[in-house]
Amino acid sequence: MNWTDERVEKLKKLWSEGLSASQIAAQLGGVSRNAVIGKVHRLSLPGRAKAGGSTTTAARPKRPTSAPRAPNYASRVSTRPVARAAGAVVLKEEIEVDLVAEQDFSTRTDVVVPMSRRLELTQLTERTCKWPIGDPLKEEFHFCGNDSPEASPYCTFHARLAYQPSGERRRAR
DNA sequence: CCCTGATTCGC
DNA sequence: GCGAATCAGG
Numbered sequence: 001m002n003w004t005d006e007r008v009e010k011l012k013k014l015w016s017e018g019l020s021a022s023q024i025a026a027q028l029g030g031v032s033r034n035a036v037i038g039k040v041h042r043l044s045l046p047g048r049a050k051a052g053g054s055t056t057t058a059a060r061p062k063r064p065t066s067a068p069r070a071p072n073y074a075s076r077v078s079t080r081p082v083a084r085a086a087g088a089v090v091l092k093e094e095i096e097v098d099l100v101a102e103q104d105f106s107t108r109t110d111v112v113v114p115m116s117r118r119l120e121l122t123q124l125t126e127r128t129c130k131w132p133i134g135d136p137l138k139e140e141f142h143f144c145g146n147d148s149p150e151a152s153p154y155c156t157f158h159a160r161l162a163y164q165p166s167g168e169r170r171r172a173r
Numbered sequence: 174c175c176c177t178g179a180t181t182c183g184c
Numbered sequence: 185g186c187g188a189a190t191c192a193g194g
Contacts, residue, residue: 003186020177035187037178042185048178125175147175 001030003039011036015045129155131162 001007007028014024021040022033040047124130129144130153146155154162 022176032187033178034189037180038185038187041179127175 001028008039008043011039012043012045015040129153129158131155131158 003011010028011024014027015036019027020033021036025031025033025036028036124143124145127148129146129148131144132141133144134141144155144158146157148155148159152159
């Protein structure tokens, strides 16, 4: 992917808004977070001083000279764009979950919801529970974010709510 | 292990 | 100039 003026502008905008390099890379598509960070440096954009998340502000001593650089395969064939449309998938799940959630909460008000990690949409990964909590239109909206086993989109608790068979749903009351 | 940004340096 | 590999840290 080329760093077109448009893409560079978007990079500047998102970076100034405090998005992480990986988040920006996801939105731009076709680039890795390393590419984003590298570009940020080349553009001499202000780093993250010591803001949220994590920062390695301290001046890096140095690295062993003559490092074990990249393996120089033939000539590195394809750099796969690992870019994912994270939003699309999540939104789809959101809708599905909403239907189930509505039914469940209408019949069970005494459920004890486990502590959530209050993750932002952009913080979700394949291993975090994507159970939405709160009103998506409001500020306090977040996702459960607890660890989800295997390839499940939900943690063990929310997976039960999401996948509860209709038959069991009655009896389980 | 998940993530973060920072740096180096072959290309 | 680009960005993967690597480092350093939360």
